[in-house]
Amino acid sequence: MNALVRVEAVSRAFFRRDTEHVALNAVSLEIDSGSFVCIVGPSGCGKSTLLNMIAGLIAPTSGRITNAGTLVEGPRLNVGYLTQKDTLLPWRDVLRNVEMPLEIRHVAPAERTSKALELIDVVGLRGRERAYPRELSGGMARRASLARLLIAEPDLLLLDEPFSALDAQLRQEMQNELLRLWSGSGKTVVFVTHDLEEAIALGDRVVVLGELGRIVRDEHIALERPRDVIAIRRRPEFHAIEARLWDALAARDDVEPAAS
Amino acid sequence: MTTAAVPTGTSRSKPRDGARRMRIYGWRVALLVVTIAAWQGISLFKGMAFYISSPAAIGARELQWLADGTLLFHTTITLEETVAGFIFGAVAGVAAGFVIGPQRDVGEVLDPFIIALYSIPKVALAPLFIVWFGIGIWMKIILAMVTVFFIVFFNTVAGVRNVDPDLVNAVWLMGGSAREILFKVIVPHALSAALTGVRIAIPYALIGAIVGELIASNRGIGYLVSSAASQFDTAGVFAALIVLTILATILNSLVNIVDRRTSRWKVDADLSLRPN
Numbered sequence: 001m002n003a004l005v006r007v008e009a010v011s012r013a014f015f016r017r018d019t020e021h022v023a024l025n026a027v028s029l030e031i032d033s034g035s036f037v038c039i040v041g042p043s044g045c046g047k048s049t050l051l052n053m054i055a056g057l058i059a060p061t062s063g064r065i066t067n068a069g070t071l072v073e074g075p076r077l078n079v080g081y082l083t084q085k086d087t088l089l090p091w092r093d094v095l096r097n098v099e100m101p102l103e104i105r106h107v108a109p110a111e112r113t114s115k116a117l118e119l120i121d122v123v124g125l126r127g128r129e130r131a132y133p134r135e136l137s138g139g140m141a142r143r144a145s146l147a148r149l150l151i152a153e154p155d156l157l158l159l160d161e162p163f164s165a166l167d168a169q170l171r172q173e174m175q176n177e178l179l180r181l182w183s184g185s186g187k188t189v190v191f192v193t194h195d196l197e198e199a200i201a202l203g204d205r206v207v208v209l210g211e212l213g214r215i216v217r218d219e220h221i222a223l224e225r226p227r228d229v230i231a232i233r234r235r236p237e238f239h240a241i242e243a244r245l246w247d248a249l250a251a252r253d254d255v256e257p258a259a260s
Numbered sequence: 261m262t263t264a265a266v267p268t269g270t271s272r273s274k275p276r277d278g279a280r281r282m283r284i285y286g287w288r289v290a291l292l293v294v295t296i297a298a299w300q301g302i303s304l305f306k307g308m309a310f311y312i313s314s315p316a317a318i319g320a321r322e323l324q325w326l327a328d329g330t331l332l333f334h335t336t337i338t339l340e341e342t343v344a345g346f347i348f349g350a351v352a353g354v355a356a357g358f359v360i361g362p363q364r365d366v367g368e369v370l371d372p373f374i375i376a377l378y379s380i381p382k383v384a385l386a387p388l389f390i391v392w393f394g395i396g397i398w399m400k401i402i403l404a405m406v407t408v409f410f411i412v413f414f415n416t417v418a419g420v421r422n423v424d425p426d427l428v429n430a431v432w433l434m435g436g437s438a439r440e441i442l443f444k445v446i447v448p449h450a451l452s453a454a455l456t457g458v459r460i461a462i463p464y465a466l467i468g469a470i471v472g473e474l475i476a477s478n479r480g481i482g483y484l485v486s487s488a489a490s491q492f493d494t495a496g497v498f499a500a501l502i503v504l505t506i507l508a509t510i511l512n513s514l515v516n517i518v519d520r521r522t523s524r525w526k527v528d529a530d531l532s533l534r535p536n
Contacts (some may be wrong), residue, residue: 087430089445093525135524
């Protein structure tokens with residue numbers, strides 16, 4: 001497999017009240033094209049900063065990030081980004097929110113509407129096209145965000161704790177939904193979470209970050225696809241992987257180089 | 261997976277709602293009748309009618325004004341002042357907010373001056389406006405306009421400035437240009453905040469007009485109140501106050517209509533996306 005995203009010795013520092021804080025220190029990571037990579041780590045480990053840099057929202061202080069062989073210098077059209085917080089525009093209904101990325105690309109109105117309706121159907125929001133964001137439940141708003149993300153047909157999906165604000169049952173529902181939408185699509189997914197179980201259930205690969213974004217473990221998840229996130233949690237292999245990763249998270253000080 | 265799996269639960273209907281509403285309306289009517297009866301009763305005591313008039317006298321006055329055209333004439337004047345002041349103030353407030361809002365440096369320079377102007381009780385400006393614009397209709401329109409202007413202006417500026425950076429980032433990540441971010445995020449956000457200001461300002465336009473009429477006028481409902489009071493005509497004062505109450509109530513229900521029309525997408529006062 002060839003790497004789609006290359007993170008090469010990337011560091012990121014920021015200033016707060018004239019004091020320099022380091023968020024990430026010399027992180028290197030390769031993400032294979034078409035893979036589903038989960039990045040786990042405690043809060044403050046710099047996982048969101050890393051994702052923001054891959055998205056091109058912020059620039060590394062040193063080091064470089066390439067996407068499909070070219071240097072990332074700003075947001076790209078083939079990259080979709082979904083944050084924990086809903087960023088649907090409150091004055092647009094679901095349909096017009098989902099159409100937004102195509103509107104920016106100057107796609108003809110009739111075409112973008114038909115495509116948006118199709119995606120609204122795919123994410124299970126049919127009948128809510130004319131609802132405004134404040135009229136949606138948390139889960140429905142996530143589905144609308146997902147539709148808006150997918151309508152732009154990105155090759156690379158960056159998901160930053162996308163389901164962490166949902167209750168447990170809805171979260172599992174959305175996880176299955178995401179896997180269903182991703183499988184066979186050939187899209188590359190980088191999924192940031194602090195939930196180890198979620199990472200194992202979804203990913204082909206789980207990267208555990210420690211302080212300053214140091215990679216403390218990089219585990220290949222050899223569980224079959226397609227998966228059901230609820231059923232897979234009951235498997236003995238799942239628990240073995242989980243135990244290994246927990247140990248890595250707990251003993252963040254001993255460096256454990258990448259396995260596979 | 262279907263949407264049915266997602267809980268929507270907001271539209272719980274209460275079967276006894278109708279009966280309860282009827283009971284509440286019943287009590288309201290009862291309260292009104294008792295108050296009017298008590299009022300009439302107390303006014304029968306010796307000398308009391310001078311202070312509180314009586315519902316019968318007030319009703320008679322209302323009918324007389326209705327018949328001789330007094331009511332229509334003065335109400336029209338007050339409404340004209342209110343509506344004109346409101347429109348001028350709202351338009352000027354939105355325009356100024358959009359001009360000054362995006363320019364942070366200009367805004368910061370002007371900030372203390374605008375706050376100082378805003379802090380002046382508008383009533384105190386009335387004598388100055390009389391000097392400038394005379395005691396005609398324009399003085400009342402300007403007074404209403406100034407009151408409305410500040411409310412709309414502050415809301416518009418806040419709307420321009422408090423745009424959620426996450427929304428801006430989201431559109432930027434979609435490939436949106438600075439121009440698209442302006443027209444698809446900042447302007448709609450500011451307009452919905454401006455609308456909140458416009459909504460709040462509706463009753464204030466009436467206050468501005470009435471204050472102007474109370475201070476110097478020979479027409480309008482404010483004039484009716486003050487001229488009746490100066491002749492110790494309590495029935496006239498109450499009759500004019502009742503007209504004013506009805507007018508204010510109509511304006512407030514207008515606010516509620518605007519509210520209902522916009523609440524589906526309106527940005528919250530704290531400017532967050534959804535109450536969670």
